Amino acid sequence: MDMFQIVLDELSARPVFWFLSIIMLVSGFMVVTLKNIFHSAIYLILCLFSVAGIFILLEAEFLAAAQVLIYVGAVAILMIFAIMLSTNVSGKKTMTTQNGLPVAIISAVFALGTIALVIMTKLNIVMRGSDGFISKGLWIGEKGQLPTENIMLIGKYLMTEYMLPFEVISVLLLASMIGAIALARNERS
Amino acid sequence: MVPYIAVAAVLFSLGLFGVLTRRNIIGILMSLELMFNAVNINLVAFNKFVWPGELTGQIFSLFIIVVAAAEAVVGLAIVLLLYRNWQDISNDNINVMKW
Amino acid sequence: MTEHTYLIVLLPLFSFLTIVFALRWKEMVSAVFSVGMIATSLLMSIMVLIETLGRHGDYYTAAFSIVELGTFKLQLGMVIDPLTAMMLVVVTTIGTCVEIYSIGYMKDDPRFSRFFAYLSLFLFSMLGLVISDNFFMTFIFWELVGLTSYLLIGFWFEKKSAADACKKAFLTTRVGDLGFIVGLMLIWFYCGTFNFTDVFAVIGAGTVPPIIVTFLAIGVFCGAVGKSAQFPLHTWLPDAMEGPTPVSSIVHSATMVAAGVYLVARTMSVFVASADASMVVAVIGIFTSLMAATIALVQVDIKRVLAYSTISQLGYMIMALGLYGVDTANGIHSPGFYAATFHLMTHAFFKSLLFMGAGSVIHAVHTNDIMEMGGLLKKMKITGPTFLIGSLSIAGIFPLAGFWSKDEIVAATFGHPIFTVLTLLIAFMTAFYMWRLCFLTFFGKPRVEHRYEHAHESPNTMSYPLIFLAFMAAVVGLVGVPWLPHGFASFLYHGEAYHPHWAWMNLGISIVFGGGGILLAYLMYIKGVISPDAMMNRFKPIYNFFYNKWYFDELYQAAIINPIMAIGRWMWTFDAKVIDGAVNGTAALTMWWADVKFWIDKWIVDGAVNGAGFIVRSMGALLKYLQTGRMQFYMIFSTVFIIIMILLKFEIAHIDLDWPVMTALFIAAIGLLSVAAKFVPDEVSQESENEK
Numbered sequence: 010m011d012m013f014q015i016v017l018d019e020l021s022a023r024p025v026f027w028f029l030s031i032i033m034l035v036s037g038f039m040v041v042t043l044k045n046i047f048h049s050a051i052y053l054i055l056c057l058f059s060v061a062g063i064f065i066l067l068e069a070e071f072l073a074a075a076q077v078l079i080y081v082g083a084v085a086i087l088m089i090f091a092i093m094l095s096t097n098v099s100g101k102k103t104m105t106t107q108n109g110l111p112v113a114i115i116s117a118v119f120a121l122g123t124i125a126l127v128i129m130t131k132l133n134i135v136m137r138g139s140d141g142f143i144s145k146g147l148w149i150g151e152k153g154q155l156p157t158e159n160i161m162l163i164g165k166y167l168m169t170e171y172m173l174p175f176e177v178i179s180v181l182l183l184a185s186m187i188g189a190i191a192l193a194r195n196e197r198s
Numbered sequence: 199m200v201p202y203i204a205v206a207a208v209l210f211s212l213g214l215f216g217v218l219t220r221r222n223i224i225g226i227l228m229s230l231e232l233m234f235n236a237v238n239i240n241l242v243a244f245n246k247f248v249w250p251g252e253l254t255g256q257i258f259s260l261f262i263i264v265v266a267a268a269e270a271v272v273g274l275a276i277v278l279l280l281y282r283n284w285q286d287i288s289n290d291n292i293n294v295m296k297w
Numbered sequence: 298m299t300e301h302t303y304l305i306v307l308l309p310l311f312s313f314l315t316i317v318f319a320l321r322w323k324e325m326v327s328a329v330f331s332v333g334m335i336a337t338s339l340l341m342s343i344m345v346l347i348e349t350l351g352r353h354g355d356y357y358t359a360a361f362s363i364v365e366l367g368t369f370k371l372q373l374g375m376v377i378d379p380l381t382a383m384m385l386v387v388v389t390t391i392g393t394c395v396e397i398y399s400i401g402y403m404k405d406d407p408r409f410s411r412f413f414a415y416l417s418l419f420l421f422s423m424l425g426l427v428i429s430d431n432f433f434m435t436f437i438f439w440e441l442v443g444l445t446s447y448l449l450i451g452f453w454f455e456k457k458s459a460a461d462a463c464k465k466a467f468l469t470t471r472v473g474d475l476g477f478i479v480g481l482m483l484i485w486f487y488c489g490t491f492n493f494t495d496v497f498a499v500i501g502a503g504t505v506p507p508i509i510v511t512f513l514a515i516g517v518f519c520g521a522v523g524k525s526a527q528f529p530l531h532t533w534l535p536d537a538m539e540g541p542t543p544v545s546s547i548v549h550s551a552t553m554v555a556a557g558v559y560l561v562a563r564t565m566s567v568f569v570a571s572a573d574a575s576m577v578v579a580v581i582g583i584f585t586s587l588m589a590a591t592i593a594l595v596q597v598d599i600k601r602v603l604a605y606s607t608i609s610q611l612g613y614m615i616m617a618l619g620l621y622g623v624d625t626a627n628g629i630h631s632p633g634f635y636a637a638t639f640h641l642m643t644h645a646f647f648k649s650l651l652f653m654g655a656g657s658v659i660h661a662v663h664t665n666d667i668m669e670m671g672g673l674l675k676k677m678k679i680t681g682p683t684f685l686i687g688s689l690s691i692a693g694i695f696p697l698a699g700f701w702s703k704d705e706i707v708a709a710t711f712g713h714p715i716f717t718v719l720t721l722l723i724a725f726m727t728a729f730y731m732w733r734l735c736f737l738t739f740f741g742k743p744r745v746e747h748r749y750e751h752a753h754e755s756p757n758t759m760s761y762p763l764i765f766l767a768f769m770a771a772v773v774g775l776v777g778v779p780w781l782p783h784g785f786a787s788f789l790y791h792g793e794a795y796h797p798h799w800a801w802m803n804l805g806i807s808i809v810f811g812g813g814g815i816l817l818a819y820l821m822y823i824k825g826v827i828s829p830d831a832m833m834n835r836f837k838p839i840y841n842f843f844y845n846k847w848y849f850d851e852l853y854q855a856a857i858i859n860p861i862m863a864i865g866r867w868m869w870t871f872d873a874k875v876i877d878g879a880v881n882g883t884a885a886l887t888m889w890w891a892d893v894k895f896w897i898d899k900w901i902v903d904g905a906v907n908g909a910g911f912i913v914r915s916m917g918a919l920l921k922y923l924q925t926g927r928m929q930f931y932m933i934f935s936t937v938f939i940i941i942m943i944l945l946k947f948e949i950a951h952i953d954l955d956w957p958v959m960t961a962l963f964i965a966a967i968g969l970l971s972v973a974a975k976f977v978p979d980e981v982s983q984e985s986e987n988e989k
């Protein structure tokens with residue numbers, strides 16, 4: 010079996026997915042390895058955008074929009090603000106280094122291997138042994154049929170079945186907001 | 199489905215690597231965001247391929263996004279506070295808990 | 298009046314309290330107040346006596362309980378019968394005389410008020426003893442009498458002899474009281490009551506074993522022996538002469554020593570129930586009487602002669618009571634009880650008279666030694682004649698008081714020939730030593746001039762009581778003259794009234810022996826027909842024996858005090874050597890054992906505790922290196938373990954080990970990691986320093 014041929018087949022079978030995935034992984038790699046923390050933040054935005062694209066591929070349009078709004082629009086910008094408040098962007102202070110590289114690489118590789126092992130052996134077996142609804146086909150990439158009007162459904166769920174978590178998460182947000190204000194408030198003012 | 203899971207796993211490992219190696223605390227937070235995103239991809243993918251009738255995975259992802267936002271807010275506030283007190287946000291130098 | 302008899306008792310107490318708390322600094326006021334109180338008591342006593350005479354032998358009782366514990370009832374009560382009424386009058390009369398006399402006698406004493414306070418308390422105790430209707434109350438007042446006599450005898454406590462004498466009096470009477478307490482215990486145990494009437498009823502019923510009755514009676518008699526100075530507890534009385542003379546007077550006549558006789562008379566029913574006990578009483582009485590009379594023959598201290606005379610006369614009374622008990626137990630009608638109580642009364646009057654007279658003489662010549670006196674009759678126009686009247690009375694010369702009472706005592710001994718002979722012998726000796734005293738003191742030529750020179754009559758407060766008492770000593774016996782239809786005998790009796798009969802023979806013997814004694818004394822000390830010195834030299838051993846009081850003090854010293862002291866010393870040695878040794882040994886043993894326990898504590902218990910601490914500390918020292926303070930280290934740590942857990946959870950990796958081995962491996966792994974973490978160089982901080 011020609012390894013290259015297999016990869017080429019896969020890429021041609023799902024070009025958009027692989028395009029987004031490669032952008033995402035490369036930018037993610039940049040986030041964790043670049044010495045300049047500001048550059049990392051820029052790559053983080055790129056990465057988050059690609060994740061939003063993957064969400065669209067997975068027919069989670071609302072989630073993709075939330076991803077862009079919250080992550081790209083809020084969290085990433087907040088990161089950049091924090092970087093600019095805590096370091097001198099133009100100076101050498103934004104530069105950072107890695108430490109404990111060998112252990113970290115070993116840990117990460119082991120984690121990846123573990124997840125891969127779980128996916129490829131255990132979960133697969135479990136799914137296969139279940140009743141007919143969960144078919145093997147799902148695992149090799151066949152799309153299931155999601156409800157077409159899922160944005161409306163999400164709104165309906167949030168207001169009915171997931172009412173309590175929704176409220177709790179609202180309180181959490183409020184608490185974190187107050188906490189952030191209390192923590193970052195300038196004592197002197 | 200497997201490609202989605204595989205890509206998410208790789209992204210998760212990258213985030214983990216970043217968390218373990220980044221010296222800058224903001225860098226650690228950013229790596230954490232990568233890990234959150236990997237989890238979200240996983241959830242959405244499983245929702246679509248394994249349990250398409252419901253939207254549980256998507257809603258759960260939504261919650262995770264919110265929690266991540268809250269975490270980022272508090273975390274960055276702490277970072278600012280650290281910077282104000284230490285004039286440094288390198289985690290190596292913040293080791294007052296050392297024996 | 299009879300129902301308010303308790304006032305007679307309480308007035309002296311009131312006097313005592315008032316003097317102690319209010320009048321102590323006003324000497325004359327306190328004396329007069331005290332006299333007034335006892336005089337009021339006297340008047341009330343006379344009223345009680347008159348009422349009692351009107352009741353013809355019936356008695357009056359009143360009681361109230363102060364403590365009730367189950368069956369035990371502690372009662373304060375009074376019984377007014379002829380004996381009580383007679384004693385009340387006697388005690389208050391003599392008390393009044395003595396207090397008046399004391400005003401003169403104690404004139405310059407620095408503790409004048411206190412003396413009257415003590416006297417009042419003394420009289421209160423005696424009066425309480427007289428009216429009490431049960432053994433318990435009797436005992437309380439009995440001890441109060443002992444206490445107050447202690448205070449009075451030791452009144453001049455600066456004198457060592459007085460301090461010793463009061464201690465001796467207190468302790469000696471206490472020996473008798475021990476017997477009394479035993480008697481009280483027996484009474485309580487066998488009779489279940491302390492009330493006189495009830496106790497007599499129980500004993501009269503014959504349910505109590507005879508041997509117990511005997512012991513019980515002897516126990517009660519022990520108390521009387523102590524108080525009335527009978528053999529073998531008589532030694533305190535002569536020493537009690539160290540107290541002020543008014544104290545001697547009252548102690549020897551109406552109160553302290555009379556208490557013993559009174560107690561025996563009061564509890565006569567108990568003695569009547571036991572002929573053996575009564576015989577003991579009689580024998581002790583006659584022996585004491587004889588012994589004291591012989592000692593009195595040769596004494597030269599005026600007060601000591603009188604003291605032994607008192608012991609002798611008390612022996613008379615005790616003997617008469619004992620013989621009454623013997624005779625009654627044998628069913629013979631005897632005058633003993635009546636004789637004894639009659640003699641108690643007459644003796645109280647003439648003996649207090651004699652003591653006061655002696656006090657007056659001592660007051661005049663400032664010595665107790667009769668050999669240094671003589672011819673004082675010319676100087677002391679009141680003291681002399683009154684003293685002679687008292688001496689005639691005690692000698693038993695017709696028609697003075699002593700004659701009538703002594704006559705009855707002699708009559709009581711009929712039926713017991715040995716007692717009769719000894720009684721008459723004692724009567725003879727009594728007349729002799731009393732008149733020896735009189736002749737040496739008041740007649741003849743003054744033997745020491747300077748003492749005679751400034752001898753003088755005593756002040757009126759001292760002489761008036763003498764006159765009064767002399768009158769009483771002369772006439773009081775008339776209440777008991779045999780031909781009187783309702784005389785003393787029909788008033789005061791035990792069991793059945795005794796009617797004395799006119800016996801010329803009896804009276805004659807009495808007068809013969811009394812007069813014989815006086816005649817012998819006259820021949821020896823006035824006429825010089827028989828030389829006292831020659832007699833003394835001739836009977837030297839007997840003289841010494843008598844002069845040294847039968848060596849009783851020495852005997853007690855050798856037989857009781859020295860052994861007790863020796864035992865005490867031996868006990869002390871025992872204490873010091875054995876008990877202390879044991880205690881110290883115990884202490885040493887305890888200390889040794891403590892050392893052992895200390896060693897165990899230090900090396901085993903502390904070792905365990907410290908060992909636990911050491912293990913924890915060393916583990917902490919080992920594991921502390923895990924606390925690097927770098928959060929990424931913690932993250933790696935947790936990541937590694939999460940991975941391991943996932944692998945185990947999904948059975949991708951198989952570890953099949955027992956849990957102890959797992960645990961050990963786990964701990965070892967963590968320890969190794971910790972040690973490894975110690976050697977992880979802190980490279981980063983160096984770098985960041987380089988960056989700076």
